[in-house]
Amino acid sequence: MPYEERALAFDCGGATLVGIASVPAAPAQRGVLIIVGGPQYRVGSHRQFALLARHLAAHGIAALRFDVRGMGDSDGDERDFEAIQDDIRAAVDAFATAVPDVREIVLWGLCDGASAAAMYAPGDARVRGLVLLNPWVRTDDGVARTTLKHHYRDRLRDPEFWRKLARGRFDVAGSLKSMLGLVRAAFARRPAADGASAPLPERMRQGLHAFTGRTLLVIGGADLTGREFCDVAGSTPAWKRLAAAPHVTWRRLDDADHTFSRRAWRDQVASWTHEWVVSW
Known part of the structure; x- marks a missing residue:
């Protein structure tokens, strides 16, 4: 038209x-x-x-x-x-x-x-x-949980990840530090709220x-x-x-x-x- x-x-x-x-x-x-x-x-x-x-x-x-x-x-x-x-x-x-x-x-x-x-x-x-x-719908704990659930799962399924790991080209310490930070954020206790402050x-x-x-x-x-x-x-x-x-x-x-x-x-x-x- x-x-x-x-x-x-x-x-x-x-x-x-x-x-x-x-x-x-x-x-x-x-x-x-x-x-x-x-x-x-x-x-x-x-x-x-x-x-x-x-x-x-x-x-x-x-x-x-x-x-x-x-x-x-x-x-x-x-x-x-x-x-x-x-x-x-x-x-x-x-x-x-x-x-x-x-x-x-x-x-x-x-x-x-x-x-x-x-x-x-x-x-x-x-x-x-x-x-x-x-x-x-982004929140700090929400994105942490989503990243843990999806990003790391996808990495474990990616053959390139395992090739990098086998060749020693993967920063294991840095990755573990990042993952632990996400775990803390994902399970952090936050005060309950409702109404406009929800x-x-x-x-x-x-x-x-x-x-x-x-x-x-x-x-x-x-x-x-x-x-x-x-x-x-x-x-x-x-x-x-x-x-x-x-x-x-x-x-x-x-x-x-x-x-x-x-x-x-x-x-x-x-x-x-x-x-x-x-x-x-």
């Missing part, structure tokens, strides 16, 4: 945010707002966000990608992903104004952009779907639990962040119930890295996103 791209400028707390809307000739009523995560701007790693928006627009789905305050072409001070709720709301407002055919919003995010989307979604009735790629994984669970729409989770099997999220999702009965809920769909690319950097991975994510958005 033919589409056009429009530059948008809109206000957020006195700062001007900049975005690009990819708008098909006949937009569907459900559009996709791409939330940028980490210290990057609206094009995305490997041009992923730009290519995703254009893929969706070519299939009749309007998409908006934008720079949060302090990033890319937008004004303001750089801020943490947990402090961009106003930015997301301003972008939803601008999207609805620029493309009035869009009446439902799907938030699409990678890494801490996914986490920001999940925590924002319950508070905006216009948001009916979430697409979350390798969501960020650990990030619990706040993520609360946000996803409160969200009444549908969720698509996409995991790169070779990504430590994605693996950590999967470990968290299987860690407690509450998380397990949420992960297995009928409104939650899982997709996994076993060899994919954090940003789905290969063309085949990127194209598969775009295809899954399009198919899922129009499936309900």
Whole structure:
């Protein structure tokens, strides 16, 4: 389907945010707002966000990608992903104004952009779907456990590791020191907390639990962040119930890295996103 791209400028707390809307000739009523995560701007790693928006627009789905305050072409001070709720709301407002055919919003995010989307979604009735790629639920003990569980297991299965060990080219002492540090971090006792002071994984669970729409989770099997999220999702009965809920769909690319950097991975994510958005 033919589409056009429009530059948008809109206000957020006195700062001007900049975005690009990819708008098909006949937009569907459900559009996709791409939330940028980490210290990057609206094009995305490997041009992923730009290519995703254009893929969706070519299939009749309007998409908006934008720079949060302090990033890319937008004004303001750089801020943490947990402090961009106003930015997301301003972008939803601008999207609805620029493309009035869009009446439902799907938030699409990678890494801490996914986490920001999940925590924002319950508070905006216009948001009916979430697409979350390798969501960020990082804690010191969580990453330690994930590294111990996955990284060291993978190393033991790698023939190159054993060849290095046999040739004396492997730093055994350094590796043991690193592993012991991870063990201490993984089993460190931490004070219990709830509400606003709860650990990030619990706040993520609360946000996803409160969200009444549908969720698509996409995991790169070779990504430590994605693996950590999967470990968290299987860690407690509450998380397990949420992960297995009928409104939650899982997709996994076993060899994919954090940003789905290969063309085949990127194209598969775009295809899954399009198919899922129009499936309900």
